[in-house]
Amino acid sequence: MTYRIEVVAADALAACHDVRREVFVVEQRIPEPEEMDEYDAHAVHLLATGPGGPVGTVRFLHGAAADKKYGGAGVDGATTAVLGRLAVLRTARGTGLGAELVRAVEAEARRRGLAEVYLEAQTHALGFYERLGYAAYGPEFDEGSGIPHRAMRRAL
Numbered sequence: 001m002t003y004r005i006e007v008v009a010a011d012a013l014a015a016c017h018d019v020r021r022e023v024f025v026v027e028q029r030i031p032e033p034e035e036m037d038e039y040d041a042h043a044v045h046l047l048a049t050g051p052g053g054p055v056g057t058v059r060f061l062h063g064a065a066a067d068k069k070y071g072g073a074g075v076d077g078a079t080t081a082v083l084g085r086l087a088v089l090r091t092a093r094g095t096g097l098g099a100e101l102v103r104a105v106e107a108e109a110r111r112r113g114l115a116e117v118y119l120e121a122q123t124h125a126l127g128f129y130e131r132l133g134y135a136a137y138g139p140e141f142d143e144g145s146g147i148p149h150r151a152m153r154r155a156l
Contacts, residue, residue: 001095003048003055005104016045016057023087030145035085039065044081044112046104048088048097055092058101059085062114073151075118081109083119102132106156116155123148 008016017036024030042065048056061069061084066077075082083105088098109117120143121129126136134152143149 001050001092003050003092003095003097003100005046005048005056005100007108008045008047010041010043010045013040013045015049015054016047016059019047019054019057019089020085020087022089024085027090028145028147030147034144039069043084044108046101046108048092048101050092052091054089056088056097056101057085058083058087058105060105060109060117062109062112070118073118073120079115081105081112081114081117083117098128099132102129106154110156114156116153119152120149121152123150126150126152 020035021032024035025032039061040059043059043061045059046057047054060081062081063077066075066080066082070082083102086098086101106117119129119134123140129152134154136150136152138151140148140150
């Protein structure tokens with residue numbers, strides 16, 4: 001299946017939020033106020049659309065927003081894209097769309113002159129990111145959702 005992936009404006013996030021709500025709030029039971037945060041207004045959002053409508057989304061932070069949220073993790077927002085909120089609806093899982101969204105973040109980050117991507121992966125997804133060239137480091141941690149995570153990086 002072919003999906004169209006495009007950057008969407010911060011004032012047009014309803015479709016991204018709908019996908020995230022289904023995956024994170026409904027399926028993973030993350031409280032909506034934690035999922036839809038103040039960083040959405042400062043992030044670059046990508047939306048994947050198929051024949052039936054939106055099926056996936058991801059965002060990344062860079063610059064001052066990345067420094068504010070992830071500076072304590074050693075992130076330099078001037079050179080690093082912080083990938084987060086990667087969500088693919090159940091109907092599109094197993095199609096390679098998650099990997100396409102990650103690659104789209106990398107391409108957009110390169111276009112903006114960034115040198116690496118940092119992310120905090122749910123531990124069950126480590127293998128997915130490792131297959132895409134990301135390396136985990138540091139101990140496992142709970143980033144507030146009750147779901148274990150590990151930090152990962154990949155140079156662009």
